[in-house]
Amino acid sequence: MFAIMKRVLSVVLFASVFSLANAAGAQEKNTPAHPRVSGPQFTLPESTDKCVHDSDYAKTGKCVRDTEFMRRNHMNLLKHKRDITMYKGIRSKHNSLQNCINCHVTKDDAGKAIKVSNSKHFCASCHEYVAVKLDCFECHRSTPDTPASTASIPKIPAHANLLASNSSEVKAMGTFLKGVAQ
Amino acid sequence: MAKQRITYSQIGTGTGFYSVLALLGAFIAAGAAAFLYVEHHGHIVTGMTNQIVWGIPHVFAIFLIVAASGALNVASIGSVFNKTAYKPLSRMSGVLAMALLAGGLAVLLLDLGRPDRMIVAITTYNFKSIFAWNIILYSGFMAIVGAYLYVQMAKGLDKYKKPMGIAAFIWRLALTTGTGSIFGWLVARQGYDAAIMAPLFIAMSLSFGMACFILVVKYTGKATERPLGTQMTWRMGRLMGVMAAAVLYFTTVRHLGNLYAAEHADVEQFILFGGNVYSKLFWIGQVLIGGIVPLALVFTPHRGESSSRVTLAALLIILGGFAQLYVIIVGGQAFPLIMFPGMEVSSSFQDGVVGTYVPSLPEFALGLGGVAIAMLITVFATMTFKLLPKDISDAALDPHLAAKAK
Amino acid sequence: MSDVSLKEAYIDKTRRDFLKKAGAGVTTLALASGVTLMAYPEPALARKQEEMVDPSQRWGLLIDVNKCTEDCDACVTACSVENGWKLDGNPAVDAQWIRKLKIKNPRSGHEQTFPVMCQHCAKPPCVDVCPTGASFKRADGIVLVDKHICIGCRYCMMACPYKARSFVHEPLEEQKSHAPRGKGTVESCTLCVHRVDRGDKPACVEKCASDGHGALIFGDLNDDNSEISKRIATYATKQIRADLGLDTGVRYQNL
Numbered sequence: 149m150f151a152i153m154k155r156v157l158s159v160v161l162f163a164s165v166f167s168l169a170n171a172a173g174a175q176e177k178n179t180p181a182h183p184r185v186s187g188p189q190f191t192l193p194e195s196t197d198k199c200v201h202d203s204d205y206a207k208t209g210k211c212v213r214d215t216e217f218m219r220r221n222h223m224n225l226l227k228h229k230r231d232i233t234m235y236k237g238i239r240s241k242h243n244s245l246q247n248c249i250n251c252h253v254t255k256d257d258a259g260k261a262i263k264v265s266n267s268k269h270f271c272a273s274c275h276e277y278v279a280v281k282l283d284c285f286e287c288h289r290s291t292p293d294t295p296a297s298t299a300s301i302p303k304i305p306a307h308a309n310l311l312a313s314n315s316s317e318v319k320a321m322g323t324f325l326k327g328v329a330q
Numbered sequence: 331m332a333k334q335r336i337t338y339s340q341i342g343t344g345t346g347f348y349s350v351l352a353l354l355g356a357f358i359a360a361g362a363a364a365f366l367y368v369e370h371h372g373h374i375v376t377g378m379t380n381q382i383v384w385g386i387p388h389v390f391a392i393f394l395i396v397a398a399s400g401a402l403n404v405a406s407i408g409s410v411f412n413k414t415a416y417k418p419l420s421r422m423s424g425v426l427a428m429a430l431l432a433g434g435l436a437v438l439l440l441d442l443g444r445p446d447r448m449i450v451a452i453t454t455y456n457f458k459s460i461f462a463w464n465i466i467l468y469s470g471f472m473a474i475v476g477a478y479l480y481v482q483m484a485k486g487l488d489k490y491k492k493p494m495g496i497a498a499f500i501w502r503l504a505l506t507t508g509t510g511s512i513f514g515w516l517v518a519r520q521g522y523d524a525a526i527m528a529p530l531f532i533a534m535s536l537s538f539g540m541a542c543f544i545l546v547v548k549y550t551g552k553a554t555e556r557p558l559g560t561q562m563t564w565r566m567g568r569l570m571g572v573m574a575a576a577v578l579y580f581t582t583v584r585h586l587g588n589l590y591a592a593e594h595a596d597v598e599q600f601i602l603f604g605g606n607v608y609s610k611l612f613w614i615g616q617v618l619i620g621g622i623v624p625l626a627l628v629f630t631p632h633r634g635e636s637s638s639r640v641t642l643a644a645l646l647i648i649l650g651g652f653a654q655l656y657v658i659i660v661g662g663q664a665f666p667l668i669m670f671p672g673m674e675v676s677s678s679f680q681d682g683v684v685g686t687y688v689p690s691l692p693e694f695a696l697g698l699g700g701v702a703i704a705m706l707i708t709v710f711a712t713m714t715f716k717l718l719p720k721d722i723s724d725a726a727l728d729p730h731l732a733a734k735a736k
Numbered sequence: 737m738s739d740v741s742l743k744e745a746y747i748d749k750t751r752r753d754f755l756k757k758a759g760a761g762v763t764t765l766a767l768a769s770g771v772t773l774m775a776y777p778e779p780a781l782a783r784k785q786e787e788m789v790d791p792s793q794r795w796g797l798l799i800d801v802n803k804c805t806e807d808c809d810a811c812v813t814a815c816s817v818e819n820g821w822k823l824d825g826n827p828a829v830d831a832q833w834i835r836k837l838k839i840k841n842p843r844s845g846h847e848q849t850f851p852v853m854c855q856h857c858a859k860p861p862c863v864d865v866c867p868t869g870a871s872f873k874r875a876d877g878i879v880l881v882d883k884h885i886c887i888g889c890r891y892c893m894m895a896c897p898y899k900a901r902s903f904v905h906e907p908l909e910e911q912k913s914h915a916p917r918g919k920g921t922v923e924s925c926t927l928c929v930h931r932v933d934r935g936d937k938p939a940c941v942e943k944c945a946s947d948g949h950g951a952l953i954f955g956d957l958n959d960d961n962s963e964i965s966k967r968i969a970t971y972a973t974k975q976i977r978a979d980l981g982l983d984t985g986v987r988y989q990n991l
Contacts, residue, residue, distance in 0.1 A: 227884075230884055235872070235874065236788035236789060237788055237874065237929070237933050238785065238787070238788055239933050239934070240785040246913045283446070286919060286920070286921075287883050287908075287916040287918030287921065288911065288916045289910065289911045289912075289913060289916070296910070297910065297911070298914070299817065299912075300914070300939070301817060301939035301942050302946075303936050303937075303942060304942055371906070372904070372905050372907055373829075373903065373920075374905035374906045380828065380829060380830075380831070380903055381899075383890035383894060383903060384890065384894065442887050442888045442889055442920075443886070443887065443889070443890065443904075443919070443920030443921060444886065444888040444921060445887075447886075447887045450868055450885050451867065451868060451887045451889075454868040454869060454885055455867070455868070456866050456867060456869035458863075458864050459865050459866055459867045459869075459891075461865060462867040462868070465867060512891075515865075516861075516895050517895075517897070518861060518894075518896060518897035518980075663894065667899050669837075669898060669976050669977055670976070672841075672842075673839040673840060673841060674840040674841075675838070675839050676837075676838050676840075677835045677836060677837045677838065677852070678823065678827060678832065678835050678836070679827070679899065680827060680828065681835070681837055681852075681899060
């Protein structure tokens, strides 16, 4: 009985020291001390290729890591990168699922990108075989960017902001800049 | 006092056994079909909306969960409060508690928007959330009651009955407080945001739980030729009545308090005197059918009578309980959020209007499926384990009880 | 290996890691403070893509109700275009991230309209009640739903005093690349976090300004020199349901 208690206490002690140290360390780095980014991190196993930098994708045509590595670990990479985007707000191509999909695309005979509902889709082709349900595409689109999917309210030029201001001097500046733009 | 020698036995295939199994199986199948239908098409096929986000499935789920905690009361009275007559029924009480909880949780989890993320739900916790604490309390309840049953049924572990009984008693109070606090801690809505929800739910659990227990044991006893003693039924019935009175008390305190404050006058007007489904369910369902009539049934003199009045009272309390939960859960959401007190509000997102809710068939099927799951677990448990004493007549439970009848 | 030496080994490792992190942190702070002295243009977010959110910033909106007219819903349209939701004629279940609210004083008949969206509270009730922590507040104050771990229990929808959250009732297709959304999860205004992170303003703010109304202003509430902070310091502003003590990021002027 006492032996069990000793073990439980030591686990509790370790857990509290570990998490305190991690939280303290996280604060130092200015990381939001959210469990999903400051908890135990996934350690990438060794791979034969080095990690391919964003700018090298086009040159080398290679993915993040070699095929064997990706086959085994893509799910962990995806989970890790999604937390980085959600909690740290880092939206680089390196962390973007859409970026993966933009490259990993299968087209049908008409040249249209195939959706995940079709078994020829890059992810579906393997996932259907191994019978692992895909969660990503409940929310994410499964085909590359289109003009419709990336359509965004355009950023207005600076003079428009100034014109909307209350101050007369600011408005005057806005009119001047508008004239300059024209 | 001489130690009771109780012999327990499993139930065999008694009267109507197969028809009961078939009925329960049909309800479970319907519930499963409803779950698959909603999961595939999305919640658009239910009556739940962005205004009324929790509906009939949650009414059923919360009823079962609350009754589960109360069903353990019989065991607690036996182990913690040392009442002799209740001791032989403790095993059944423990199992019924676990079965009802399992049924309630099944409905709750199957109604999630993403039930495929159940593993996430039980491994990722935000400890500031009372909902998260409830998930821990529910799983812990299963473990503690399981352990409690074990020490009751295994040989030579008698000395642990009382400590386990006390642990289970405290855990269940925490659990029911947590369930009530799911609503009580919501500051946003006029119909919630009341600390009294916690003790109200405790009273509800004791009342509904006892009602379920009486019905289940009475029916099982009748079907397996070991009828529950009349005096014991009356005794439990009166205890159930006291609990139903407590529910009425807490309800009264809650509404009186709200009526006094001008801030809450509107929501009280809506629920109590709105002339809508919630007012009808409150006065006729909860107060009359679930409160006054059962109280009259169990507390008026009954010398020599059979205990059928208690059965009826238990049924009415259960019906009233559903009505009460519907008013709490759905009524609390139907009343609009008050963002601008005193102003008339309108928008394209149904601000300022009373929410309409039309329950759909899949929701009822899921809820009833949960009830059927609970009952099926009880049937299988009583078949597999020795849960009920061979004799649960008054004399066998407590010699003093039989003397009372004379 | 005994418990004690195992524990010691782990504590030693965590001590080393902690010291490493502390050392790196101190160095970063020393360098970073020099870098951040450079002035950034409004809305003060020209951080590089690889940098994480800056917790010293707190994003907020200021809505001038007087500049809002009843027949205009440019902000609503802009949000729906930007984020890919639309009103399908089923108001009970359609998602709506932002809506125009009309309030009328029953005594005087005086009316006002203004947009209401997620108020991005500093003490969000939705974050408190979420069982998995999917509803969370980012370090810069934006309240989001992590739809990867949302289980769709809708408790946050019960808890929100502003009815900001919507549940997705149907399977969706052709989502926007920058705004994934799916059946069974809960969603709400993200303050266009994908735009904010690249230095732009939310779509509603941008559209209102480009349409010439300028009713919505976006900025850093923690920066005394930002337009929004200056206005809040100059004019009287209100929070909806200030009595709840949530310290919302969205404020209203002339309400």
